Amino acid sequence: MRSAIVWQNPHITQGRILVEAEPLALMDRHWQDKIDKTESGGILLGYRRGAHLHVTMATKPQAADRGWRYLFKRSARYHQEIAFHQWNASERTMDYLGEWHTHPQHYPSPSATDISEWRKICSQRQTPMMFLIIGWSGELWLGLSREIGIEQCMVIST
Numbered sequence: 295m296r297s298a299i300v301w302q303n304p305h306i307t308q309g310r311i312l313v314e315a316e317p318l319a320l321m322d323r324h325w326q327d328k329i330d331k332t333e334s335g336g337i338l339l340g341y342r343r344g345a346h347l348h349v350t351m352a353t354k355p356q357a358a359d360r361g362w363r364y365l366f367k368r369s370a371r372y373h374q375e376i377a378f379h380q381w382n383a384s385e386r387t388m389d390y391l392g393e394w395h396t397h398p399q400h401y402p403s404p405s406a407t408d409i410s411e412w413r414k415i416c417s418q419r420q421t422p423m424m425f426l427i428i429g430w431s432g433e434l435w436l437g438l439s440r441e442i443g444i445e446q447c448m449v450i451s452t
């Protein structure tokens with residue numbers, strides 16, 4: 295199991311994005327490292343603290359999701375139920391921070407479909423959202439939104 299990773303918030307110099315080891319381990323179980331493995335994903339949950347985002351949980355793929363080799367469609371309902379449960383259980387402090395999904399690429403990068411889907415999510419929310427893609431060997435791409443613009447984040451430490 296790898297350790298937590300910290301990225302720079304591309305919009306605010308002092309801001310950091312921390313993803314804990316546990317959500318990384320969950321995502322690492324879904325690498326598309328074989329030809330028949332389809333895309334999968336979920337949502338990222340955690341805390342907003344000023345310019346910082348702290349991811350403590352990722353939801354695992356759900357039975358109602360649809361995955362193909364080069365496309366993933368997350369079901370709305372089950373991931374949202376988990377998010378709502380966590381929000382209540384944390385006295386309404388644990389928040390929906392963003393989305394993750396896999397790509398069959400060594401160095402993943404967002405597709406045009408990803409960008410347009412993410413923009414829809416951003417247009418419905420007032421707060422910055424993060425979007426993480428994980429490649430077939432664990433390479434990560436992370437973007438953070440400001441309004442509907444999404445900028446790639448640089449890793450500070452692992």
Ligand SMILES: [Zn+2]
Pocket residue numbers: 395396397404405408427
């Ligand atoms: Zn994608």
